[in-house]
Amino acid sequence: MAPVVDVLADLEWRGLLAQTTDRDALAKDLAAGPLTVYCGFDPTADSLHVGSLVPLLALRRFQLAGHRPIALAGGATGFIGDPTGRTTDRVMSTPDEISARVMLIKAQMERFLSFDDGPSGAIMADNLDWTASMTALEFLRDVGRHFPVSQMLARESVSARLESGGLSFTEMAYQLLQSLDFVELYRRHGCTAQIGGNDQWGNITAGLDLLRRTEQAGGHALTFPLVTDSAGQKLGKSTGGGNVWLDPAKTSPYALYQFALNVDDRDAGTYLRLLTFVGQAEVEALDLETAERPHARAAQKRLAQELVALVHSADEVERVQAASAALFGGGALEALDEPTLRAALAEAPSVIVAGECPSLVDLLAEGLSLSKSDARRAVKEGGAYLNNAKVADEQAVPAEQDWLHGRFLVLRKGKRNVLVVERSAR
RNA sequence: GGCGGAUUGCCCGAGUGGUCAAUGGGAGCGGACUGUAAAUCCGUCGGCUUAGCCUACGAAGGUUCAAACCCUUCAUCCGCCA
Numbered sequence: 334m335a336p337v338v339d340v341l342a343d344l345e346w347r348g349l350l351a352q353t354t355d356r357d358a359l360a361k362d363l364a365a366g367p368l369t370v371y372c373g374f375d376p377t378a379d380s381l382h383v384g385s386l387v388p389l390l391a392l393r394r395f396q397l398a399g400h401r402p403i404a405l406a407g408g409a410t411g412f413i414g415d416p417t418g419r420t421t422d423r424v425m426s427t428p429d430e431i432s433a434r435v436m437l438i439k440a441q442m443e444r445f446l447s448f449d450d451g452p453s454g455a456i457m458a459d460n461l462d463w464t465a466s467m468t469a470l471e472f473l474r475d476v477g478r479h480f481p482v483s484q485m486l487a488r489e490s491v492s493a494r495l496e497s498g499g500l501s502f503t504e505m506a507y508q509l510l511q512s513l514d515f516v517e518l519y520r521r522h523g524c525t526a527q528i529g530g531n532d533q534w535g536n537i538t539a540g541l542d543l544l545r546r547t548e549q550a551g552g553h554a555l556t557f558p559l560v561t562d563s564a565g566q567k568l569g570k571s572t573g574g575g576n577v578w579l580d581p582a583k584t585s586p587y588a589l590y591q592f593a594l595n596v597d598d599r600d601a602g603t604y605l606r607l608l609t610f611v612g613q614a615e616v617e618a619l620d621l622e623t624a625e626r627p628h629a630r631a632a633q634k635r636l637a638q639e640l641v642a643l644v645h646s647a648d649e650v651e652r653v654q655a656a657s658a659a660l661f662g663g664g665a666l667e668a669l670d671e672p673t674l675r676a677a678l679a680e681a682p683s684v685i686v687a688g689e690c691p692s693l694v695d696l697l698a699e700g701l702s703l704s705k706s707d708a709r710r711a712v713k714e715g716g717a718y719l720n721n722a723k724v725a726d727e728q729a730v731p732a733e734q735d736w737l738h739g740r741f742l743v744l745r746k747g748k749r750n751v752l753v754v755e756r757s758a759r
Numbered sequence: 760g761g762c763g764g765a766u767u768g769c770c771c772g773a774g775u776g777g778u779c780a781a782u783g784g785g786a787g788c789g790g791a792c793u794g795u796a797a798a799u800c801c802g803u804c805g806g807c808u809u810a811g812c813c814u815a816c817g818a819a820g821g822u823u824c825a826a827a828c829c830c831u832u833c834a835u836c837c838g839c840c841a
Binding site: 591594595596597598599601627628629630633657661704705706707709710711713714715716717727746747748749 | 788789790793794795796797802803804805806807808809
């Protein structure tokens with residue numbers, strides 16, 4: 334990951350440029366010296382997800398090119414809820430929930446940026462810092478005054494909502510808050526560029542307008558295309574439909590690795606560009622590899638490895654690879670020694686058994702959160718495995734000799750739902 | 760405010776008194792094929808102490824031996840009229 338000098342060219346090659354205000358002017362400012370760039374993240378959940386990596390890594394890309402990134406947590410904006418892309422009011426969260434989430438998200442973001450004292454040292458901010466103490470009157474006079482209603486109404490995010498039943502004043506004010514952030518970051522840190530998903534274009538340019546009106550300053554907007562996979566799904570949805578989170582408690586490193594490994598061939602190259610720092614030459618080589626020898630899945634493997642290393646650590650990569658090899662190796666679990674097995678199984682959900690061992694169906698249902706009917710169905714359909722051997726008997730109970738090293742059972746439903754059963758020592 | 764129409768399983772949508780846990784499609788899940796991919800094919804798809812039982816067709820009552828289906832009230836949504 335050599336420092337990228339021309340960050341714009343890099344972003345463009347990666348397919349990260351959707352819209353920019355004045356590209357030539359931006360290029361000139363970038364060349365002239367460190368530029369301060371910000372991106373906001375609202376605390377809509379208690380963790381960021383894989384999709385958040387796009388803007389987050391983009392901040393890092395600017396930093397690697399010698400610019401100063403600001404990661405902004407939306408302690409205030411998260412309070413209101415961005416109406417963009419939504420058809421109904423957000424459910425409001427309590428102040429405690431929001432501040433708890435902000436803490437978690439900040440901690441996650443810190444991992445991706447370096448906070449040194451140099452000219453490109455990152456800054457962490459929270460827009461609650463400058464909005465909490467602001468009075469409603471100040472807000473209306475200093476911010477609201479600069480927003481022509483006609484322009485606000487014309488914005489896509491607002492007009493879409495007007496057609497589908499309207500939106501509240503609070504939601505319409507979201508763009509004012511976001512614009513205020515831009516101005517505030519300009520005043521505090523000389524920030525003159527904001528980046529974000531393409532759906533943020535309206536909010537970002539609103540900020541530029543406010544910057545011009547209040548500070549007589551120019552700035553830049555840069556947006557990324559909204560990424561969907563080849564199935565039209567939003568980036569970062571697992572096959573099960575849920576989000577792929579960065580928080581290891583919500584999505585284990587193993588699950589993240591498996592998510593990447595299972596990426597569709599058509600998306601692998603795209604994801605490598607968007608979600609990793611792997612360079613152009615290597616990505617293009619991997620594209621070629623995928624086209625010529627798809628079964629080798631070199632791109633997916635590289636992606637999986639990079640993602641786990643970025644989000645978690647290089648050590649995790651090794652653990653997770655060992656676990657994947659053991660669980661998908663297809664057999665010979667008995668041959669593994671206990672420490673290897675234990676390490677490999679650490680990523681899978683597990684159930685502890687004390688005393689009499691329940692039936693296979695009961696174990697599956699409990700460990701994988703299925704209904705009994707579902708578990709029974711799995712057995713009936715031939716999709717249940719005990720230590721990689723198919724089990725067809727609905728009444729089956731694990732036998733004494735099934736316990737690996739006297740302590741473990743490896744159950745599986747289908748190809749990828751692994752469950753570890755551990756017996757407490759007698 | 761008045762009149763009419765709607766509300767069915769995760770989603771869409773059939774079903775107008777017994778043969779309805781409810782046709783069909785999508786999503787999901789399992790299997791085959793393969794590469795832990797895509798496409799395709801097959802199966803499955805409320806729950807349970809599973810030859811049976813329980814809960815379910817917006818909510819609550821009622822008619823009936825029997826109700827998703829008929830009646831009453833309520834709630835929500837959509838038209839037309841004021």
